[in-house]
Amino acid sequence: xxxxxxxxxxxxxxxxxxxxxxxxxxYVLDSPVISDEEYDRLYRRLKELEERNNFILPDSPTxxxxxxxxxxxxxxxxxxxxxxxxxxxxxxxxxxxxxxLKRFLDSDENIEYTVEPKYDGLAIELTYRKGVLYxxxxxxxxxxxxxxxNNIKTIKSVPLKIEPGHPLEEIDIRGEVYMDIKDxxxxxxxxxxxxxxxxxxxxxxxxGAIRQLDSSITAKRxxxxxxxxxxxxTGIDFxxxxxxxxxxxxxxxxxxLNIRHVNGANKVIDTIREIEERRKDFPFETDGAVIxxxxxxxxxxxxxxxxxxxxxxxxxxxxxxxxxxxxxxxxSVGRTGTITPVAFLEPVNxxxxxxxxxxxxxxxxIKRKDIRIGDIxxxxxxxxxxxxxxxxxxxxxxxTEEKIPxxxxxxxxxxxxxxxxxxxxxxxxxxxxxxxVQERIKHYASRAAMDIEGLGEKNVELLYSKGLVTHFVDxxxxxxxxxxxxxxxxxxxxxxxxxxxxxxRNTTLARFIYSLGIIHVGEYAAKLLAGNFENIEDLYRTxxxxxxxxxxxxxxxxxxxxxxxxxxxxxxxxxxxxxLGLKISNPDFKMTGTGTxxxxxxxxxxxxxxxxxxxxxxxLIEQMGGHASGSVSGSTDYLVMGESPGSKFKKANxxxxxxISYEELMKMIGEGELK
Ligand code: IVH
Numbered sequence: 001x002x003x004x005x006x007x008x009x010x011x012x013x014x015x016x017x018x019x020x021x022x023x024x025x026x027y028v029l030d031s032p033v034i035s036d037e038e039y040d041r042l043y044r045r046l047k048e049l050e051e052r053n054n055f056i057l058p059d060s061p062t063x064x065x066x067x068x069x070x071x072x073x074x075x076x077x078x079x080x081x082x083x084x085x086x087x088x089x090x091x092x093x094x095x096x097x098x099x100x101l102k103r104f105l106d107s108d109e110n111i112e113y114t115v116e117p118k119y120d121g122l123a124i125e126l127t128y129r130k131g132v133l134y135x136x137x138x139x140x141x142x143x144x145x146x147x148x149x150n151n152i153k154t155i156k157s158v159p160l161k162i163e164p165g166h167p168l169e170e171i172d173i174r175g176e177v178y179m180d181i182k183d184x185x186x187x188x189x190x191x192x193x194x195x196x197x198x199x200x201x202x203x204x205x206x207x208g209a210i211r212q213l214d215s216s217i218t219a220k221r222x223x224x225x226x227x228x229x230x231x232x233x234t235g236i237d238f239x240x241x242x243x244x245x246x247x248x249x250x251x252x253x254x255x256x257l258n259i260r261h262v263n264g265a266n267k268v269i270d271t272i273r274e275i276e277e278r279r280k281d282f283p284f285e286t287d288g289a290v291i292x293x294x295x296x297x298x299x300x301x302x303x304x305x306x307x308x309x310x311x312x313x314x315x316x317x318x319x320x321x322x323x324x325x326x327x328x329x330x331x332s333v334g335r336t337g338t339i340t341p342v343a344f345l346e347p348v349n350x351x352x353x354x355x356x357x358x359x360x361x362x363x364x365x366i367k368r369k370d371i372r373i374g375d376i377x378x379x380x381x382x383x384x385x386x387x388x389x390x391x392x393x394x395x396x397x398x399x400t401e402e403k404i405p406x407x408x409x410x411x412x413x414x415x416x417x418x419x420x421x422x423x424x425x426x427x428x429x430x431x432x433x434x435x436x437v438q439e440r441i442k443h444y445a446s447r448a449a450m451d452i453e454g455l456g457e458k459n460v461e462l463l464y465s466k467g468l469v470t471h472f473v474d475x476x477x478x479x480x481x482x483x484x485x486x487x488x489x490x491x492x493x494x495x496x497x498x499x500x501x502x503x504x505r506n507t508t509l510a511r512f513i514y515s516l517g518i519i520h521v522g523e524y525a526a527k528l529l530a531g532n533f534e535n536i537e538d539l540y541r542t543x544x545x546x547x548x549x550x551x552x553x554x555x556x557x558x559x560x561x562x563x564x565x566x567x568x569x570x571x572x573x574x575x576x577x578x579x580l581g582l583k584i585s586n587p588d589f590k591m592t593g594t595g596t597x598x599x600x601x602x603x604x605x606x607x608x609x610x611x612x613x614x615x616x617x618x619x620l621i622e623q624m625g626g627h628a629s630g631s632v633s634g635s636t637d638y639l640v641m642g643e644s645p646g647s648k649f650k651k652a653n654x655x656x657x658x659x660i661s662y663e664e665l666m667k668m669i670g671e672g673e674l675k
Pocket of ligand 1: 082083084085116117118119121122123228229256308309312314
């Protein structure tokens with residue numbers, strides 16, 4: 001290698017160190033100190049220096065992306081097997097677990113445990129050699145997994161190098177890769193917008209991302225990691241699980257949220273109850289709690305069995321599952337023509353909710369699970385996620401069950417059906433298919449789009465069937481007299497709908513772009529476009545070659561946008577909407593220069609109950625140029641305090657952070673400009 005000048009080498013080293021620090025602050029501490037633009041600038045500078053001098057440090061953040069796609073994954077043998085855990089389903093089973101431990105240890109002394117949320121993702125092992133991430137592998141069968149190093153490196157919270165440095169020869173760190181529920185839901189919305197099948201749960205979405213041979217696809221999914229254990233290690237001696245967690249935290253690894261240290265089975269049970277109560281507020285899916293004997297010496301004495309260690313157990317929260325019968329399977333046609341098989345079930349109560357429908361996703365899924373009409377099936381409902389059929393109970397088959405073949409024509413309009421090239425979806429190609437038209441209207445009115453309350457599935461179907469709304473433009477032409485003639489409307493409900501329509505005339509460009517239903521343009525892409533174009537005219541005048549220049553904008557999306565705006569009918573729709581009084585503002589547009597928005601560069605933390613939902617306040621802060629962080633630190637500018645504030649209040653006080661009320665925040669924004 002050519003000798004590189006010392007000053008350049010130094011600049012590269014400093015850039016790698018700084019960028020790593022910023023990444024850690026952003027992705028692990030959730031408390032950044034520089035703007036995204038500044039980060040991008042430093043990153044570009046590093047990339048340029050690396051390329052020009054052909055000098056790349058192994059832990060350079062540029063090495064997180066850009067690995068060429070693989071043909072297949074290599075196998076990796078785990079130095080220490082990655083075992084699984086025994087399960088407990090009742091509190092009594094936790095007490096029995098403790099009794100077993102005491103019998104085995106032949107002691108009646110109190111036992112200390114850690115209780116951690118059980119992350120519902122997939123287990124990964126990270127191998128660091130001399131402090132640098134060298135390999136990442138999946139659990140596989142416990143003895144041999146797959147080499148997914150390129151994919152794991154794309155997860156920004158995974159340290160590429162252990163800092164502060166440590167004289168470690170080798171260490172295997174284990175944890176769970178998972179996806180937050182909100183990112184999972186956004187991913188599914190985007191997939192549906194693109195006519196791709198949705199994932200059944202966040203675990204499948206995370207596993208799917210890690211199994212990609214092309215790591216640039218993994219890089220687009222927002223994955224996280226929580227580290228909770230070690231495998232083989234040389235050069236360091238941990239005393240306990242808590243000691244290990246502290247070391248991991250000190251060395252900048254993300255660790256599970258809400259770890260508790262307790263004494264005796266009864267306290268373990270109290271903590272499980274607490275986690276179960278709080279789990280709905282966790283951003284990720286938890287299916288239980290993991291209970292571990294804290295002291296490593298005691299763990300050693302207890303040893304392992306075939307399935308898992310004797311010193312730990314997984315408590316599973318009651319599964320949201322039920323058994324019921326598939327009465328019929330209906331084919332539903334989506335906005336982009338995708339045909340989805342939906343199972344209509346004999347209603348069953350699962351965790352307090354009556355479930356009577358479940359998507360079967362696609363025909364590959366039907367074939368894989370061999371689902372037939374009349375089958376008795378196990379249905380699962382996880383969090384807010386749509387229920388899905390997990391398995392068929394084959395013993396209950398009577399022989400009268402019917403298979404359901406893929407459609408050869410559209411069940412609604414009778415048009416030809418095509419199988420998507422390289423995909424699993426079947427699609428109706430009829431442009432005027434009434435199902436597609438109605439779905440486009442529903443999409444336009446939906447919450448993430450124009451948010452017209454009261455214009456849901458049933459009303460759209462009614463208005464369409466009466467010929468009152470056959471395109472979403474017609475929504476703005478509705479009159480009270482028309483509505484009053486319909487069976488579902490009276491004076492009050494008609495007025496409410498008209499008011500909601502009126503309200504939706506003031507909207508944002510991001511919402512408006514999304515609502516147009518352009519294929520491949522989901523919520524995320526719409527927001528990205530709104531950030532780059534001041535108004536819709538600027539967008540439709542832009543050529544696809546220019547669109548691709550936008551960071552993160554793929555060719556597929558750019559082509560689809562160009563195709564959409566090339567159609568005179570779509571341009572006419574835009575013209576009509578404008579004529580009907582739509583007012584589109586664009587708070588997402590990133591103007592150049594600074595100080596253009598009231599909260600530019602300020603970091604806020606929220607605590608207590610606020611007059612609006614946290615999500616909304618956070619969104620507002622971001623729209624106004626600020627950053628909303630989850631935890632108080634030295635870089636917090638303001639703590640916005642609502643009723644019954646939590647521990648953040650204490651911390652903010654001790655750090656001397658300014659504490660303001662919601663009303664004061666509104667004043668800073670200048671309420672008037674908002675609406
Ligand atoms: S400890 C010897 N801690 O649950 C096994 N596992 O059901 C040590 N999991 O394979 C695992 N959260 O994939 C541990 N806080 C946590 C966990 C956790 C999720 C997963 C892990 C494991 C499975 C066992």
